Amino acid sequence: MESILKVSGLTGGYSPRRPVLHDITFEVKAGEMIGLIGLNGAGKSTTIKHLLGLMKPQTGEVRIDGVTLEEETERYRSAFAYVPETPVLFDELTVEEHLRLTGMAYSVKDANYEERVEELLKQFQMVPKRKAFASHLSKGMKQKVMIMNALLAEPPLYIIDEPFLGLDPLGIRSLLERLVEVKEKGAAILMSSHILSTVEAYCDRFIVMHHGRIVAIGTLEDVRRAAGMEMRGGSLEDAFYKLVTGGNA
Numbered sequence: 703m704e705s706i707l708k709v710s711g712l713t714g715g716y717s718p719r720r721p722v723l724h725d726i727t728f729e730v731k732a733g734e735m736i737g738l739i740g741l742n743g744a745g746k747s748t749t750i751k752h753l754l755g756l757m758k759p760q761t762g763e764v765r766i767d768g769v770t771l772e773e774e775t776e777r778y779r780s781a782f783a784y785v786p787e788t789p790v791l792f793d794e795l796t797v798e799e800h801l802r803l804t805g806m807a808y809s810v811k812d813a814n815y816e817e818r819v820e821e822l823l824k825q826f827q828m829v830p831k832r833k834a835f836a837s838h839l840s841k842g843m844k845q846k847v848m849i850m851n852a853l854l855a856e857p858p859l860y861i862i863d864e865p866f867l868g869l870d871p872l873g874i875r876s877l878l879e880r881l882v883e884v885k886e887k888g889a890a891i892l893m894s895s896h897i898l899s900t901v902e903a904y905c906d907r908f909i910v911m912h913h914g915r916i917v918a919i920g921t922l923e924d925v926r927r928a929a930g931m932e933m934r935g936g937s938l939e940d941a942f943y944k945l946v947t948g949g950n951a
């Protein structure tokens with residue numbers, strides 16, 4: 703499968719003298735959902751900021767759709783949609799207007815635009831709120847607008863940061879169902895979350911970060927092996943716990 707996101711030897715951080723990320727290397731292929739997990743401060747958001755182009759690598763590089771941000775800015779940016787942990791919306795625009803804006807930004811074809819908007823509004827229980835201003839939405843509803851925007855764009859890569867916090871159980875289920883759908887159609891998904899049972903159930907592979915380094919990467923079996931527990935089975939959470947505490951916390 704084709705690699706949509708490729709991070710190679712990425713070292714970076716907020717000050718040149720004290721990098722937060724150390725030699726991060728991983729890829730996300732088309733049709734693959736990868737879970738990015740780690741304790742508070744492990745470096746997940748800093749990694750994501752590098753992917754978004756908000757931070758520049760000190761060494762190493764990030765390629766999306768085969769190009770770096772410097773090589774082809776437009777292509778790089780339009781190849782992904784980002785769903786942040788905290789929704790960022792325009793207070794004075796309605797739900798529908800946000801979707802229309804995304805439709806224009808990502809050149810969603812007019813013929814299927816209306817149909818897809820209707821479907822998304824239904825899937826995320828937002829039909830009654832279609833004309834509501836963003837400032838009048840609940841936190842979870844704002845999160846749903848961000849998610850609908852990303853899904854409407856249908857990019858090759860989804861970068862999703864801790865999406866479950868504000869969502870109700872129906873919203874979580876709708877999101878996971880849609881992610882499985884887009885993945886099956888060939889999208890690549892990188893999702894950071896602390897909800898390890900959901901990450902385990904839905905992701906194909908996992909990246910475990912600790913103190914700015916990748917300490918395990920691969921399937922559940924690979925992560926278990928890295929934690930030294932391959933013979934005994936165990937959940938992602940068991941392996942994670944061993945990896946980040948040595949089993950001693």
Ligand SMILES: Nc1ncnc2c1ncn2[C@@H]1O[C@H](COP(=O)(O)OP(=O)(O)OP(=O)(O)O)[C@@H](O)[C@H]1O
Nearest residue numbers: 716717722740741742743744745746747748749911
């Ligand atoms: N704006 C900043 N300036 C300086 N240091 C920062 C900044 N943001 C984060 N850091 C530091 O970078 C390290 C990694 O933080 P990061 O936000 O990437 O962690 P995280 O894995 O996303 O954690 P969480 O699960 O809490 O969101 C931490 O040591 C943190 O203190």
